[in-house]
Each structure stands twice: as structure tokens, then as C-alpha cells.
Amino acid sequence: MIDYEEMRDPQKRPRYTGLATFMRSRWAESLEGVDIGLVGVPFDGGVTNRPGARHAPREVRNYSSLIRGVNQATRVAPFELCRVADIGDAWVERPYALETAHDEIEAFYRRVLAAGIWPLSVGGDHSVSLPILRAVAAERPLGLIHIDAHCDTGDDYMGSRYHHGAPFRRAVEEGLLDPGRAIQIGIRGQLTDPDLWKFSHDAGMRVVYMEEFYRMGAVEAAREAKRVVGEGPAYLSFDIDSLDPAFAPGTGTPEVGGLTTLEAQLLLRGLRGLEIVAADLVEVSPPFDQGGITALAAANLMFEMLCLMAEARIAG
Ligand code: MN
Ligand code: MN
Numbered sequence: 239m240i241d242y243e244e245m246r247d248p249q250k251r252p253r254y255t256g257l258a259t260f261m262r263s264r265w266a267e268s269l270e271g272v273d274i275g276l277v278g279v280p281f282d283g284g285v286t287n288r289p290g291a292r293h294a295p296r297e298v299r300n301y302s303s304l305i306r307g308v309n310q311a312t313r314v315a316p317f318e319l320c321r322v323a324d325i326g327d328a329w330v331e332r333p334y335a336l337e338t339a340h341d342e343i344e345a346f347y348r349r350v351l352a353a354g355i356w357p358l359s360v361g362g363d364h365s366v367s368l369p370i371l372r373a374v375a376a377e378r379p380l381g382l383i384h385i386d387a388h389c390d391t392g393d394d395y396m397g398s399r400y401h402h403g404a405p406f407r408r409a410v411e412e413g414l415l416d417p418g419r420a421i422q423i424g425i426r427g428q429l430t431d432p433d434l435w436k437f438s439h440d441a442g443m444r445v446v447y448m449e450e451f452y453r454m455g456a457v458e459a460a461r462e463a464k465r466v467v468g469e470g471p472a473y474l475s476f477d478i479d480s481l482d483p484a485f486a487p488g489t490g491t492p493e494v495g496g497l498t499t500l501e502a503q504l505l506l507r508g509l510r511g512l513e514i515v516a517a518d519l520v521e522v523s524p525p526f527d528q529g530g531i532t533a534l535a536a537a538n539l540m541f542e543m544l545c546l547m548a549e550a551r552i553a554g
Pocket of ligand 1: 364386521
């Protein structure tokens with residue numbers, strides 16, 4: 239028995255109630271009638287150091303119940319613009335075999351794409367971006383906005399080519415990304431080798447190291463991203479370790495001297511107008527989190543990413 243009509247809408251009920259879907263969106267068991275699908279990828283088999291990102295989708299779903307429907311800064315109301323639903327997790331039935339796990343993730347995303355859905359994903363470690371890109375960039379290479387402390391264009395590491403430090407190298411090699419339309423922002427931390435990110439530079443990707451970001455500021459960095467990526471479809475990948483560990487301690491490879499949460503919000507809002515057809519937010523590791531700081535930041539940044547995708551979806 240429901241007395242209040244508005245209680246029929248899960249997003250209007252008290253935010254602490256009900257089952258935790260991403261941003262209290264509708265839980266969709268079928269892929270029909272969905273424009274933007276919110277997806278969890280509970281997989282961290284590509285991590286080279288501290289694990290735990292497999293627990294992120296559940297934790298971000300929980301914290302994302304705090305998210306409301308209207309973006310205060312841009313006035314975008316993504317749930318009004320598009321049919322947004324939580325379409326569950328990309329199941330991995332063989333999670334301890336990295337390459338076949340990636341094949342399973344790719345197969346899931348191919349079904350999502352075939353249903354006409356634009357996916358916004360929560361990993362998982364950063365290795366999951368590669369199988370997602372294999373599905374979403376199958377038809378043509380995409381532009382890339384990649385926000386991270388690391389370029390993730392490394393090479394083989396201890397016998398693996400597909401660990402979380404290499405997805406964007408593999409994606410360029412496989413023709414999934416147009417490196418001339420790719421920008422990487424927030425790069426910092428000590429190197430194992432002075433030429434660690436040589437691939438990014440050789441391929442022609444625009445690399446904005448943290449020192450340059452600090453000088454230019456978030457708004458100007460967004461302008462640079464729009465200049466580099468330009469017209470055409472693009473993928474947005476946000477590694478939570480781009481944030482300073484003060485704002486996101488719950489991650490596997492923390493690097494001091496990073497973005498504030500506010501800078502990340504301003505940076506993302508500055509990307510309005512880009513044709514972002516798919517996105518992911520990765521590397522949240524709840525076992526290393528403190529009081530949910532990281533999961534809360536992730537949920538809020540996911541909302542900013544959803545706003546970008548919703549505007550792009552109705553523009554196209
Ligand atoms: Mn990364
Ligand atoms: Mn990183």
C-alpha cells in the first residue's frame with residue numbers, strides 16, 4: 239500500500255532505503271528500453287600491486303544512493319534526458335584467467351552495444367578498459383580523455399601484456415583509439431624507467447603531467463582536452479588514483495600531489511560538448527578506503543560522467 243504517489247519513484251524515496259542500484263536508478267534485467275546503462279565490472283585480475291577493486295561496484299552502488307538528480311552547476315538532469323538504468327554486472331565466470339576474463343567482459347559489452355546502450359562502467363582495475371574498448375570501438379577508433387596518475391601505456395610486465403598498466407598501449411596497437419585524438423591528464427609519480435611513458439609520446443597522445451595541470455588549472459585543462467579530442471565519438475576513462483590520496487585513499491596505486499575532488503568535477507564539467515559515447519571509472523579499492531571517502535568521490539564523479547553522456551546522447 240503506497241499513500242504517496244512520489245514513493246513509486248525509487249529516486250524520490252528516502253535515500254537510505256531500498257536495494258542499492260547505481261544512483262537509485264531503475265534495475266533493468268532486460269537490455270531493452272535503456273539509453274545509458276550503468277554497469278559494474280567486479281574484476282581486478284589485472285592488478286600489479288594492491289588489489290581490491292573487484293569490490294568497487296558494490297561499494298559505489300551503496301554510496302551512490304546519496305546522489306540526487308540535478309547537477310547544481312550545469313543544471314543537467316540526466317535521468318530526465320535519457321532512460322538510465324542499472325544493468326547489473328559484467329559477469330566473469332573464469333576470473334582467475336586474465337585473458338579469457340577479458341574475453342567474457344568484451345562479450346558482455348557487445349551485447350550491451352547491440353541493444354543500443356551507451357555504457358557507463360565502474361571497475362574493476364584499469365585492465366577492464368581494454369575489453370570494453372574492444373566492444374565499443376569495434377566499428378571505428380575513438381578519441382580518448384584519460385584522467386589518471388599513470389599513462390597506462392606500459393608494456394609487458396612479469397609475463398603479462400594485459401595488466402592494468404598497459405590497456406591504452408594495447409588499445410592503440412589494436413586500432414581502438416586514435417592517438418592523435420587522445421589526451422592523458424594528471425600524470426605523476428616516480429618512474430621505474432625514465433622512458434616509462436615513451437609509448438604515449440611516440441604515438442602522439444597529448445600527455446598533461448600534473449605540473450602542467452597545476453599551472454593551467456582544471457578549466458583550461460578541459461579546454462585543452464576539447465581541442466585535442468575535437469569532433470567525433472570519444473571514450474572517457476577516469477582512474478580514481480588521479481585524485482590525491484587525501485581525497486581518494488582507497489586505491490591500489492596511490493600517488494601524492496594529485497587532483498582535488500573539486501578540480502576533477504570542474505575538469506569533467508568542462509568536457510561538455512564532447513561526444514562521449516562510453517565511459518568508465520576504475521581502480522576504487524574499498525579495502526584500502528577510509529570511511530568511504532573514495533567511494534563517495536567515485537559516486538559523485540560518476541554522476542558528472544553520466545551528465546556528460548546524457549547530453550551527448552540527446553545531441554546525437
Ligand atoms: Mn590507470
Ligand atoms: Mn592510475
